[in-house]
Amino acid sequence: MTTQTSYLDQLNPSQRRAVKHFCGPLLVVAGAGSGKTRALTYRIAHLILYHKVDPENILAVTFTNKAAREMKERIEKTFAQELAIEKYEQRLELLKEYQQKQLFSQIYKNITKKLWIGTFHSLCSRILRYDINKYRDEKGRTWQRNFSIMDDSDVQSLIKNIITKQLKLDEKKFEARSVRYEISKAKNLGLSPAQYLRENPEYKGKIITEIYEEYQAQLAANNALDFDDLILIPVRLFEQNESILGYWHNQFKHILVDEYQDTNRIQYELIRLLSTNDEPNKKEWNWKDRSIFVVGDADQSIYSFRMADFTILLNFQSDFGDGLPDDDTRTMIKLEENYRSRENILQAANKLIENNTQRIDKILKATRGIGDTIFCYRADNEEIEAEFVINKIKEFRRNNPELNWGSFAILYRMNAHSRPFEDRLVNSNIPYQIVGGFKFYDRQEIKDAIAYLKVISNPSDTVSLLRILNTPRRGIGKTTIESLVTASQELGVPLWEILSDETSVSTIAGRAVKSINQFVKLLQTFQAQIETLPVAEILLQLMEQSGYIAELKNKGTEEADNRLANVFELYNAVLKFTEDTESNSIQDYLATASLSSDLDDLREGQEKVSLMTLHSAKGLEFPVVFLVGLEQGTLPHMRSLGDPLSIEEERRLCYVGVTRAQEQLFLTHTKERFVWGNREGKIPSQFLEEIPQELVTTNVKTKTRQNSSVSSTKRSHQTTKDISWEVGDRIYHSIFGEGEVTHILAGGKRTNLAVKFSGLGQKILDPTVAPMERI
DNA sequence: ATGACGACTATTTTT
């Protein structure tokens, strides 16, 4: 049994305390590069190995599929190392290959396969595969277990259709994009259409409610859910059905949440329900053999546009703690040692983030020596900027044989910024990969193929059905389709029912009768074999027998060839999925496909230069990082200028970028840049000024830094109004009314307060500015 | 029923 502690030896005291945590609530405040993934994975291993927890009772929620996969892999590795010594009394690396393989497959079967590790969305979709048929929405609508998941573009066109065709609204006044955002926001706050209306009773709110209603009706008619529903429906189901909640509460005895600062209201609600069984009285909570363990860093909260709310993290201790005097220290651990970056880089990051007011104070301690200074480069335009970056990469490679192309990352604010870098990399014959942006599953041919599978799995999915009805062309025209759709709407049945009834088809459709019947027969053949035929086989045969492949072959253009290749790539992906998961469920595959981004496909150690947005870069690290486009209007993004809260989020984004670098960091900006077809003059990002000059070498000869002195006078002015605040202070705010201070947010030079107002929730206020006083 | 062309517009980040 002594061998079981070998992984504990690799931890610092705080990490070890976190890993050893067994029952009850714990918040781990984990700075960038402080080894939080290690703490998470080792804790899971520790729960199983030491506390003998059944893997089936562990729920670990991550933010991306990639993080989930990595966590599984690392858990497997930890187990393999422990078991190698226990079983063979040898280190894992010294075992024969077949022994290693055996060990890993055993671990997969007994451990990893049983663990509930995944994103909120994938875990919820799994729960819904069991229980969605027990759910009724407020209008009594129901869903079946074979529900489809609508992707973004499906949702977009559905909503657009409702606005223009059904409700015949002015597209200018109600654009699909913003209505969709509004509906998504409502769902993420847990609001039904009726509840939304109550909060937004004015004209615009009424119309949006109407669209929301209709949208829900159509989702139900398609037996489909959108991304938000995947979380919202389990929450509703748990609220309306005690025994279902009881079942899952009992299932998930140990709950772990990664990136807790990125959770939103409804995700929090899900975690709360599962963890507390919705027992309102804290004294009744039974932590015996149960835990809730969350890891996060408020400074890396960059998803507020997706309703992420890091005050949820700030509230963790009061939400889940017992409130006893020593609760604060018992339920929180800070990981402050950074194992990733050189001290220079860390100092820059610390100074930068100090300018934020909304944060928990946290000092990252360097463990890796000072390193080279940061280099700041000012370019005339984005072409020169790209040239500089690529030249530097070449230079680095020449001078440092230990680096490969995979050691470099170019990080930017928006996908659109990748272009000039790509061009140069191509010209220089440097291998690179772009992460994010266009998704594999967003390609037309892939969506077509997936739509075939969706209709096989869920014939009510009219959105998918309409997509493939005349794809490839089989002579079913617009008018025919329209009358079929009208018929289905009038009868209130799914389009598929009309199509599969020969009498109806021959009555409604003219010339197209024959092809429709043929099409329906084809699909029916495979529907009948859904349990017996491998998914990949279904896909391939459908693509062949529908004539999809033939049509692409006939075209013979380069584009068509590409598409063809992609269809076969999809086939391979399905094969691999079936192999990996040992599942032949078409629904499992479709869920995975709908919920995967190509961030997940990023393969590390590929020896390619990585290009990606700052958002995609979270959680990654590279020896050499180029953070480009540091200009006002680029980073911080134009839409954040003028709004202090948004600027803070942009600053966190910049902070995430800076903290990706291990050895060397480059910051670049341009004097002018092409924006929407116009050349625009650019001034350096305010964030550049916030990084201490002594850490930076630059190609800019005379530095104009008047601004920093301005902001420091402003700061000293603010501190004069400083009073010392304490948690529990009651205040009166001239707009929000009476409230209570729940947190002191010390942000270096500024201090903010989190104040809870009854009915309004928690707000973050700057006491030196806000119209408030202590009472 | 299909393709081509031109006009238009939208500019953030993603499960």
Place this chain on the structure above:
DNA sequence: TAGTCGTCAT
């Protein structure tokens, strides 16, 4: 600028 959308002509 570039991608999308709709209209027009075939």
